[in-house]
Amino acid sequence: MPLPPSSLFTDVIHLASSVVRNLPGCPHDAPLKPPTSRERVKRDALEESPDLYAVWLASRRIAENGTEHLPPAAQRPFSFQNLALACTLSKRCAPELLSCLWDAHPFRISLMVTLDVVRGIFPAFRGYSQAVMIDELQRNMTSGNFTLSHVIHQGTMELVRMSVEAAIDNIATSNENIVHNSARFLVERRQLEQRLRLDVPTLSDPLVRDLLQESDTFVRSFNGFSAFGVFSPFDAMRLLTLVSEVLTHLWVLSSLTFGGTPLSIVFLSVAVTVLPSMLSWLTYGHDNWDCPNGQLGGQLAAKQEAMRGLAHSDAHRPEILLFDLGPWILKSWSRARKSLLGLERRHHGGDNNLSFCPLSRVYLNGMFSAFHNVPLLLVLSSSSTSVGTFTLYRSTLQSLLLTAEALLRTLRMAFQGVFLMGAFCAATALKPRLQPDAQKAIPYSPSGVGMAIDAQNLSFSYPGSRVPALHNITLTVEAGETLAIVGYNGSGKTTLANVLLRIYDFESGSLRVNGVDIQRLDPRDFHAHASAVFQGFSKFSTSVKGNVGIGFVPEMDSADAVSTAIELAGAADLVRSLPEGVRTRLDGDGLNRSCEACCGDGPASHTPHGLSGGEWQRIAISRAFMRARRPEVELLVFDEPTSSLDAHAQKHVFDTIEKISRSPDGDRTKTVIFITHRLATARRADKIAMMENGTIIEFGTHEQLLSRNGRYASLYHASV
Incomplete structure (x- = not known):
């Protein structure tokens, strides 16, 4: 007695899931191996x-x-020139990128490619199997041997x-x-x-x-098949399934000629079937793809986005660079991303979720229904034609048309995706402008005695500005000296500090x-x-310890x-x-x-605590003192x-700066530069x-500037 259909189906799916979880190449308890040296090789090649x-x-x-540019991630028009550019980018980027993916999981990728080809055969095999079943039933009925068995x-x-078929599909999907x-x-x-x-x-x-924006779009395309109207090289492997399916359908149609159906009739059927869809395709716009991203773990998602936000934030960039937060971020x-993707530790049943995106298209097949019937009548006129052959003929034609349309649509998106892949590769080869040649x-x-600074005729302009923010800046600060920079708002003090x-x-x-x-x-x-x-220091939504x-x-x-830095800043x-x-x-x-987002301190039992401007300033000063007191630091x-x-509090801070900038013997070990509007504080400096x-109009000691009776003296007398 045959097994119940539901039981048989469940057992096969369960077996497939067990097989894929035990495949080699990515043990569920093993962390993902880091990128290989291939990345460095690629970067060197691109720089050359x-x-x-x-x-x-x-x-x-x-x-x-030729001077204006398309908006970032805009669709490139299909032309011979862009086709040549796409070929160039593909040859330059695709092999190396696919090699990196291959290095991560060579066995699983081999299995994925093989199963993609196999899955392409399924539709035709399904139609053939159903045709055989129908023919068998037809023979039993006509022979009089038709029974329930x-x-x-x-x-x-x-x-x-x-x-x-479902088991193989389950293995392929889980492995994929x-x-x-x-x-x-x-x-x-x-x-x-x-x-x-x-x-x-x-x-x-x-x-x-713009380059980084297109690179981001390419990276986000890995979130799912055909996301953002393009797809990644990983998704491009599914072209194998479509090509395999098209070839299989064509083979089935060609095999029908051996059953008495002339090849010309098959070609006629294909032509009259494709024609209305071609007309519809020419008048139809781009498909809308709306694939859900799925739910993410709350804490992991918060930490991941927090780190990503820090990496992309212009406001935090100065402190990220100064405090070398890049490796920590x-x-x-x-760690958060691997856990979120299930790469840190795989959980049972956590990799079998699929999202299917419904597609719809209006066809004009109704206008050509009569033409469809002509080839069918010719096929049925053959004495060797059975109901199964008729069914196979119809299903194969329909599947061939849908698969061909999907293949064309995929190739169109692949053409656009090549340029985003090129942006990603070009972005990874970017060299920071401040980075000197090797x-x-x-x-x-x-x-050991502080940093000596000598600036001569410095000029600087912000991007897009015609008026220089700094010009003709000349100053000399000896090692271990203290320099105070003063002036009215907008005079360029902060800009000069950032240049220094x-x-x-x-x-x-x-x-x-x-x-x-x-x-x-x-x-x-x-x-x-x-x-x-920094004047615009960062205020992180995390603990005091993290800040x-x-x-x-x-x-x-x-x-x-941390406690010592807080004490030095007078914030205890x-x-x-x-x-x-x-x-x-x-x-x-x-x-x-998220408190966990930045520093992983664990969940807080209280809601976020607000601080005043002065209290936040104490936290920022404590942050600077974490490094400032270290012996290798020579510039504050x-x-x-x-x-x-x-x-x-102001006096305490500057007394502390004076203390940590000297050795226990009292010798100067650090150069100090500070910007202030309080000229009484500026008197502490060796030079002002x-x-x-945007330029330095007076430079010297406090006494020298007062004796000149210039702008500094006027500002000083007005402030005291």
Whole structure:
């Protein structure tokens, strides 16, 4: 007696799920192996061939004038020129990208390709099986041997075929999900890594922002098949299924000629079937694809998006660069992302969810129904034609048409996806503008007595601005000296501080540090020897410990280091007054709304705690002191660090700066630069730079500037 259909189907699916979970290539308890050295090889190759960016840019040019560009991620028109560009990008990018994916899971990708070809045969095999079943029933009925047992036998055989097909499809889908998630992780990680390497001048270029936007679109296409109207190279492998299906349908139609159906009739059937759909396709716009992304774990999603937000934030970029937060952000994002994708630890039954996107299209088949019947009548006129052959003929024609349309639509999206893939590859090859050439770069050499700074005729303009923010800046600060920068609002003080900190690049002039051209120093190496409080310091929506600890990530988890920095900033009483002390979650600038998002302190038991401007300033100063007190730091920059503090707190902060900038013997070990509107505070400095309209109009000691009776003296007498 045959098995019940429901039981048979369930057993086969369960067996398929068990098989795919035990396949080699991605043990569910093993972390995803990191990207190989192939990434570095690819980057070196792209840097040796700088035309990759030019090829991508050429595809965005509007042909009419050649100077304007298409909006980011806009559809490229199909032309011979763009086809040539697409071929160039494919040859340059696809092999290396697919090789990276292959390195992650060679066995699973081989299985995926094989099963994609097999799945392409299923529709034709299904039609053939049904035709055989119909013919068998027809013969039994005409011979008079038709019994219930024959029906049960044929139904059981068909159910077995369906079960095997469903099992193979389940194996293919589960295996595909694992490879897909790994591919998503690889490209998202590479994108995030590249974002964190880029500096402010690079990100200020509008064309670079367009490039990164198209790169982001390409990366997001890995979220699901045909997302954003394009698909990734991973999804392009499904072309194998469509090609296999088309070829199989064509083989079935050609085989019908051996049953007495002339080949000309088959071609006529195909032609009259395709014609109305071609007319419909010509008048139909782009398909809308609306694939849901699925639910994400709340905490993992919050942490992932928080890290991604930090990597993409222009507001946080200076502190990310200065405090070298890139590796920490990348590590935190990677851990959350792998867990979210199920790559950190695979759970039973967690990789079998599928989302199908419904498609619809209006056809004009009704107008040609009569023409459809002509070939059918010719087929039926053959004495060898059976009902099964008739059924196979009709189903194969219909499937061939739908598959061919899907193949054409997929190829159209693949054409657009090539340019986004080119943007991704060009973006990964971007070199930060502040990064010196390898042959010219030299390491920073600590002096042990502070950083000597010599600027001559520096000029700087913000992108898109015709008026320079800085011009003809000349100043000299000896190692261990203290410089105060004063002036009216908008005079360029903060901009100068960012240039000296190597956040912005200067356009002309020279800037030497310890006698070395600063453009020969790796910014990351230079930043390791500096600390700062920015005027627009970041307010992270995380704990006090997290907000302070990012000043020096290696000691973020050290309670003593965090406590010492808070004490130095005079913020100890403030922290003790908070509901949970250093674990109190602060209500920051809204970018990161999860306490776990930034520093993984665990869930807070209280709602976010708000701070006043002066209280936040104490937290920012504590953050700077996490690194400032370290012996390798030789430059301290404070941009209005006490603007919201009272006179007593202000004195404490500057006394602390004076203390940590000296050795226990009293020798100067750090150079200090601070910006202030309080000229009484400026008197502490060894030198004072008075700025106006983007340049230094007076430079010297407090006494020297007063004796000149110039703008500084006028401003000083007005403020006291």
